[in-house]
Amino acid sequence: MPIFNLDERLARDTTLLTRLGLCQLRLMHDSRWPWIMLVPQREGICEVFDMTPLDQTMLTFETAMTAKALKQVTGCDKINVGALGNQVRQFHQHLIARSEGDAAWPGPVWGHGEARPWDDAARTDFTTRLLDAL
Amino acid sequence: MPIFNLDERLARDTTLLTRLGLCQLRLMHDSRWPWIMLVPQREGICEVFDMTPLDQTMLTFETAMTAKALKQVTGCDKINVGALGNQVRQFHQHLIARSEGDAAWPGPVWGHGEARPWDDAARTDFTTRLLDAL
Numbered sequence: 001m002p003i004f005n006l007d008e009r010l011a012r013d014t015t016l017l018t019r020l021g022l023c024q025l026r027l028m029h030d031s032r033w034p035w036i037m038l039v040p041q042r043e044g045i046c047e048v049f050d051m052t053p054l055d056q057t058m059l060t061f062e063t064a065m066t067a068k069a070l071k072q073v074t075g076c077d078k079i080n081v082g083a084l085g086n087q088v089r090q091f092h093q094h095l096i097a098r099s100e101g102d103a104a105w106p107g108p109v110w111g112h113g114e115a116r117p118w119d120d121a122a123r124t125d126f127t128t129r130l131l132d133a134l
Numbered sequence: 135m136p137i138f139n140l141d142e143r144l145a146r147d148t149t150l151l152t153r154l155g156l157c158q159l160r161l162m163h164d165s166r167w168p169w170i171m172l173v174p175q176r177e178g179i180c181e182v183f184d185m186t187p188l189d190q191t192m193l194t195f196e197t198a199m200t201a202k203a204l205k206q207v208t209g210c211d212k213i214n215v216g217a218l219g220n221q222v223r224q225f226h227q228h229l230i231a232r233s234e235g236d237a238a239w240p241g242p243v244w245g246h247g248e249a250r251p252w253d254d255a256a257r258t259d260f261t262t263r264l265l266d267a268l
Contacts, residue, residue, distance in 0.1 A: 047205065047213055049198040060194040064183040071181065078223070079181055082216035086232055086240035089212070098220055106220035107245040 004041040007090040017127055018134070022058040023093075025066060027127060030115035034074045034097040034126060038062055045091040048083065063093060069133035070097050073126070084110060138175040141224040151261055152268070156192035157227075159200060159268075161261060164249035168208045168231040168260060172196055179225040182217065197227060203267035204231050207260070218244060
């Protein structure tokens with residue numbers, strides 16, 4: 001696989017959980033929601049159409065697989081999937097488990113209030129169950 | 135193709151532009167951003183993983199194709215792609231052309247202020263150029 005450099009801000013805001021076929025699966029440093037991220041391990045990808053058709057398909061399957069596991073583990077009402085990239089241009093796809101009445105419901109989580117760090121026990125519990133479900 | 139019923143709120147907030155292989159391509163009734171939507175013409179789809187793998191792949195290709203046309207036509211800085219569904223559960227994917235300094239920049243558009251209707255000439259111009267680019 002060619003060299004892949006993770007954007008500095010993504011590196012600071014997230015922790016690597018595992019590598020899938022195409023993407024790194026990373027945990028967002030914000031415990032207000034179960035919030036994970038897929039980052040294709042490719043250089044120079046900004047928009048979805050910058051990827052090859054095969055990589056696009058891989059991203060789709062990894063998104064679906066990860067979203068299903070996230071829903072199963074959290075029992076949430078809805079998975080939010082988004083690739084915005086206004087602040088960080090390296091392509092990254094958010095997956096967030098949303099439940100009625102959560103801190104930003106029914107609005108989006110991006111830009112809402114301040115991140116709340118995970119405590120170690122809760123993070124270990126969540127990430128263990130998520131990786132088991134994958 | 136089996137019967138497909140569009141959610142009432144999506145029908146009210148958007149206008150059909152064209153039908154692609156899987157999705158309806160629809161224009162959002164908000165001229166603050168070039169903002170379009172893909173809705174797979176399938177019944178009972180809420181999450182991306184509710185679709186068959188083939189439909190997921192179709193959605194991906196239609197997303198990439200539409201995002202590329204939207205960027206080409208608008209010259210925007212970044213395409214935002216998102217499937218949230220907190221308010222409307224029928225699966226729908228937003229594509230929004232974002233530019234530095236726009237009304238919500240760098241935050242998300244969802245839930246930001248009040249929609250501003252298109253005037254007829256601007257809508258015709260935008261949609262004609264978008265459909266030509268597709």
